[in-house]
Amino acid sequence: MRSITVALGERSYPIYIGSGLLQNTGERCIEAGFPQRSPLLLVSDSEVAPLYLDKVAASLRGSGYTVVSHIIQAGEASKSLAVYEEVITTAIQGGLDRSSAVLALGGGVVGDLAGFVAASYMRGIGFMQIPTTILAHDSSVGGKVAVNHPLAKNMLGAFYQPSMVLYDLDTLATLPPRQVASGLAEVVKHGLILDKEFAYWCREHAGELLALDPEALGYALERGCAIKADVVCNDETEQGQRAILNLGHTIGHAIEAVGGYGVFLHGEAIAIGMAGAALLAAKLGRDRAIYEDTVSMLTALSLPVRLPAQYDEDELMEAMMHDKKFKEGRMTFIVPDSIGAVSIVGDVQASDVRGVIAQLKKEESPW
Amino acid sequence: MRSITVALGERSYPIYIGSGLLQNTGERCIEAGFPQRSPLLLVSDSEVAPLYLDKVAASLRGSGYTVVSHIIQAGEASKSLAVYEEVITTAIQGGLDRSSAVLALGGGVVGDLAGFVAASYMRGIGFMQIPTTILAHDSSVGGKVAVNHPLAKNMLGAFYQPSMVLYDLDTLATLPPRQVASGLAEVVKHGLILDKEFAYWCREHAGELLALDPEALGYALERGCAIKADVVCNDETEQGQRAILNLGHTIGHAIEAVGGYGVFLHGEAIAIGMAGAALLAAKLGRDRAIYEDTVSMLTALSLPVRLPAQYDEDELMEAMMHDKKFKEGRMTFIVPDSIGAVSIVGDVQASDVRGVIAQLKKEESPW
Numbered sequence: 248m249r250s251i252t253v254a255l256g257e258r259s260y261p262i263y264i265g266s267g268l269l270q271n272t273g274e275r276c277i278e279a280g281f282p283q284r285s286p287l288l289l290v291s292d293s294e295v296a297p298l299y300l301d302k303v304a305a306s307l308r309g310s311g312y313t314v315v316s317h318i319i320q321a322g323e324a325s326k327s328l329a330v331y332e333e334v335i336t337t338a339i340q341g342g343l344d345r346s347s348a349v350l351a352l353g354g355g356v357v358g359d360l361a362g363f364v365a366a367s368y369m370r371g372i373g374f375m376q377i378p379t380t381i382l383a384h385d386s387s388v389g390g391k392v393a394v395n396h397p398l399a400k401n402m403l404g405a406f407y408q409p410s411m412v413l414y415d416l417d418t419l420a421t422l423p424p425r426q427v428a429s430g431l432a433e434v435v436k437h438g439l440i441l442d443k444e445f446a447y448w449c450r451e452h453a454g455e456l457l458a459l460d461p462e463a464l465g466y467a468l469e470r471g472c473a474i475k476a477d478v479v480c481n482d483e484t485e486q487g488q489r490a491i492l493n494l495g496h497t498i499g500h501a502i503e504a505v506g507g508y509g510v511f512l513h514g515e516a517i518a519i520g521m522a523g524a525a526l527l528a529a530k531l532g533r534d535r536a537i538y539e540d541t542v543s544m545l546t547a548l549s550l551p552v553r554l555p556a557q558y559d560e561d562e563l564m565e566a567m568m569h570d571k572k573f574k575e576g577r578m579t580f581i582v583p584d585s586i587g588a589v590s591i592v593g594d595v596q597a598s599d600v601r602g603v604i605a606q607l608k609k610e611e612s613p614w
Numbered sequence: 615m616r617s618i619t620v621a622l623g624e625r626s627y628p629i630y631i632g633s634g635l636l637q638n639t640g641e642r643c644i645e646a647g648f649p650q651r652s653p654l655l656l657v658s659d660s661e662v663a664p665l666y667l668d669k670v671a672a673s674l675r676g677s678g679y680t681v682v683s684h685i686i687q688a689g690e691a692s693k694s695l696a697v698y699e700e701v702i703t704t705a706i707q708g709g710l711d712r713s714s715a716v717l718a719l720g721g722g723v724v725g726d727l728a729g730f731v732a733a734s735y736m737r738g739i740g741f742m743q744i745p746t747t748i749l750a751h752d753s754s755v756g757g758k759v760a761v762n763h764p765l766a767k768n769m770l771g772a773f774y775q776p777s778m779v780l781y782d783l784d785t786l787a788t789l790p791p792r793q794v795a796s797g798l799a800e801v802v803k804h805g806l807i808l809d810k811e812f813a814y815w816c817r818e819h820a821g822e823l824l825a826l827d828p829e830a831l832g833y834a835l836e837r838g839c840a841i842k843a844d845v846v847c848n849d850e851t852e853q854g855q856r857a858i859l860n861l862g863h864t865i866g867h868a869i870e871a872v873g874g875y876g877v878f879l880h881g882e883a884i885a886i887g888m889a890g891a892a893l894l895a896a897k898l899g900r901d902r903a904i905y906e907d908t909v910s911m912l913t914a915l916s917l918p919v920r921l922p923a924q925y926d927e928d929e930l931m932e933a934m935m936h937d938k939k940f941k942e943g944r945m946t947f948i949v950p951d952s953i954g955a956v957s958i959v960g961d962v963q964a965s966d967v968r969g970v971i972a973q974l975k976k977e978e979s980p981w
Contacts, residue, residue: 332695332763339765367734370760370771371851393737396699398706404737405772484738 249469253388253476255483258408262388262472264465268415272303272377273310276348279410281373283311285346288338290361292321295353295379299418303352303377315341319360323503323513326356326395328403334364348373348410354380355513359404362392366407374409379418381430382514384468385437387412389479389492399566400500406484414468419459428549429514431456432495434467435544436521437474440491443587445470446544453547491589494581495520498604501566505558511551518550519607526603526613528583531592535614537583554607563604564597616836620755620843622850625775629755629839631832635782639670639744640677643715646777648740650678652713655705657728659688662720662746666785670719670744682708686727690870690880693723693762695770701731715740715777721747722880726771729759733774741776746785748797749881751835752804754779756846756859766933767867773851781835786826795916796881798823799862801834802911803888804841807858810954812837813911820914858956861948862887865971868933872925878918885917886974893970893980895950898959902981904950921974930971931964 248265263275281287287307291300296318304314317337319325338349349372351361358376365374376387393404422430431449434456438446449456455463475492482489499520502511511519522545525538542552567578578595606613615632630642648654654674658667663685671681684704686692705716716739718728725743732741743754760771789797798816801823805813816823822830842859849856866887869878878886889912892905909919934945945962973980 328695328699335763335770336765339763339769363734367730367770367772369769370758370773391737396702396706398703402706402736403702403734405734406737 249465251469251472251476253408254480255408260409260411262412262414262476264414264416264468264472266416266461268413269299269302269377269418270306272350272413273306273308273312275411275413276307276312276350276375277310279348279373279375281312281348281375281410282346285344285348286313286315286341287347288334288341288343288349288364289314289316289352290319290334290349290357290364291316291352292319292325292354292357294321295357295418298421299352299379303350315343319357321356323356323395326360326393328394328396331360331363331394334360335368338364338368343368343372345369345372348375350375350377352377352379354378354383355386358383358386359392359401360394362390362407362409363394363404366392366405371407374407376409376412378412378414380422380426381419381464381468382426382433384414384430384471385433385475387414388472388475389489390483400504416461416465416468419464422459424457424549425512425515427457427459429512431467431548432514432518432521432545432550434471435548436494436517437471439521439541439544439583439586440494440581440589441474441478441587442470443585445474446586450544450547457549490579490591491581494583494589495524497567497580498523498563498607501563502554502558504566505562515551518545519552519554521545522552523603523607524581525583526606527580527595527599529613530599530602531582533582533584537585538613540586541583553610554604556608558604558608560601560604564601567600616832618836618839618843620775621847622775627776627778629779629781629843631781631783631835631839633783633828635780636666636669636744636785637673639717639780640673640675640679642778642780643674643679643717643742644677646715646740646742648679648715648742648777649713652711652715653680653682653708654714655701655708655710655716655731656681656683656719657686657701657716657724657731658683658719659686659692659721659724661688662724662785665788666719666746670717682710686724688723690723690762693727693760695761695763698727698730698761701727702735705731705735710735710739712736712739715742717742717744719744719746721745721750722753725750725753726759726768727761729757729774729776730761730771733759733772738774741774743776743779745779745781747789747793748786748831748835749793749800751781751797751838752800752842754781755839755842757850767871783828783832783835786831789826791824791916792879792882794824794826796879798834798915799881799885799888799912799917801838802915803861803884804838806888806908806911806950806953807861807948807956808841808845808954809837810952812841813953817911817914824916857946857958858948861950861956862891864934864947865890865930865974868930869921869925871933872929882918885912886919886921888912889919890970890974891948892950893973894947894962894966896980897966897969898949900949900951904952905980907953908950920977921971923975925971925975927968927971931968934967
């Protein structure tokens with residue numbers, strides 16, 4: 248078992264990565280300090296629950312816990328205020344009290360939603376993440392929890408740290424190939440922003456990663472979590488440097504908002520966004536090789552780097568204006584300086600962004 | 615102008631109490647550090663907005679701010695998730711960004727709702743309280759923000775500190791007498807829990823307080839805020855001692871939940887709850903004089919100390935079971951030990967609470 252500590256003072260917590268961890272969830276809850284007298288709320292979704300909910304609930308009950316569960320419909324559409332209210336109703340009816348905890352068993356949607364429930368129920372109760380996707384390695388580090396508003400993604404939320412993250416690699420074996428690739432987009436992103444060697448390692452080991460080779464995957468998740476943890480620990484509430492983690496997300500979020508959440512998977516949208524950020528880098532005078540290498544890494548991981556023709560440029564620009572990274576009306580982008588290094592660039596010209604989007608829709612090379 | 619500092623480290627903030635403060639709201643926002651480039655959201659209600667919103671908005675615009683406003687229907691029913699979502703929509707459409715702030719102009723309902731908006735919009739933006747009721751002196755100190763769930767009051771929220779509280783005593787002149795008395799319930803509560811001298815001072819100066827004498831009221835609000843600030847600063851997220859501020863609230867919240875929010879004003883429900891806590895004290899062996907003095911103070915302030923006959927005991931008991939102060943299934947009450955001193959008593963017998971409720975419905979003396 249691999250173990251990483253996210254070092255946030257009195258809010259520090261461990262991430263465990265390994266095989267066969269689910270069956271000891273109850274013991275981990277005791278380790279996390281959740282009292283057995285208080286009910287636990289297990290939140291999962293319609294795809295994950297049939298596979299793992301019974302095993303987790305049995306472990307919790309075996310350790311003396313009362314378990315209430317709430318299963319949401321799988322998919323980004325469940326990250327809504329309406330579903331949030333339904334989960335809260337289950338929590339109240341299940342008798343959750345101020346010493347209770349919420350366990351998020353699933354991917355990023357379950358984690359974000361359950362996390363906002365934990366952050367706001369009685370003004371904050373315990374929280375444990377049990378990610379079952381590769382993508383969730385990203386959202387399980389850093390404490391960003393949220394639900395969507397019809398007008399913008401992740402608009403309502405909090406910075407709220409879990410007490411523990413339990414990452415059972417066995418749960419990844421049932422992931423559909425598109426979900427695997429989508430998750431690897433955030434893994435390679437961590438290399439692209441801060442670790443050149445790791446980024447090229449991902450390209451080199453793309454086959455093993457896509458085949459879910461346990462050794463390669465365990466290393467990639469550990470490295471991805473560790474890079475993210477380093478960034479987060481230096482800027483917990485995203486006052487500054489943490490924004491580099493948003494590489495590819497400005498365009499990516501707009502793609503998700505305009506196309507409808509769920510048309511592109513999150514990692515796929517982010518992959519297109521990272522290709523866009525690399526194009527923007529070239530426009531701003533950086534080496535064109537950044538774009539070429541970024542595209543080759545993403546393509547090796549079976550990720551898209553082009554935008555379908557039906558995406559409207561005006562709608563994408565409008566969606567970006569609502570994006571919360573546009574602080575005080577200016578357009579700010581995370582732009583690669585080289586593979587493994589990025590800058591936060593304020594005052595990016597809207598016309599340059601528009602040009603990038605137009606280029607992303609073309610089949611031919613940008614130069 | 616009186617000034618108190620709520621000392622919470624890097625989240626410390628000032629409370630200003632005085633006359634004519636509204637017209638300088640813009641300058642205060644600059645002092646609070648809100649940048650003029652980012653829009654401000656002014657939240658108020660249908661009773662307060664016609665009186666003061668234009669004055670505040672004019673001051674803000676005069677200081678160079680863009681102002682978006684959202685006016686909710688006055689009353690506890692607006693402290694709902696549905697209204698919360700409406701305010702968020704206004705914020706998004708108004709272009710609020712991560713440097714923006716929410717200003718709560720009104721009583722506790724406006725403050726709690728707007729505070730939860732500020733705490734969760736883009737995971738937290740700036741927040742200023744501009745209370746226009748006496749009751750709001752209580753909710754403006756301590757950072758507890760929340761909305762109600764149909765099954766329980768204040769169920770969804772956060773601990774989120776404002777950057778500043780601006781208390782213009784001139785706004786209190788238009789308060790209806792019942793609102794004045796309701797507000798004074800929380801003022802005298804601060805005396806009852808921690809300051810014997812101040813509690814008796816309130817009884818002695820009840821006439822001046824009810825008549826809104828500026829000198830008496832300014833002193834009472836300053837003292838009330840200062841006592842609360844002392845408690846909060848030692849226990850920001852209510853891990854322990856802060857619970858003493860809930861004197862009267864366990865029964866009071868149940869009265870509000872069963873009767874429907876808004877039948878009794880909050881302070882009236884709390885007054886009945888404080889009479890109940892004093893009865894419970896007598897049941898647990900404390901001096902009966904605590905009850906006699908508590909009742910005389912509340913009565914002097916024109917507050918109710920009896921429960922109407924139609925309130926059903928079973929419904930009240932059930933409502934208390936959902937109350938978040940019942941940690942891990944046991945009943946915990948804040949019980950006075952004397953005037954100016956209280957204890958947190960765990961394992962209170964349900965039958966004793968039931969007896970207190972029955973007695974609160976009777977006209978005759980309990981002994």
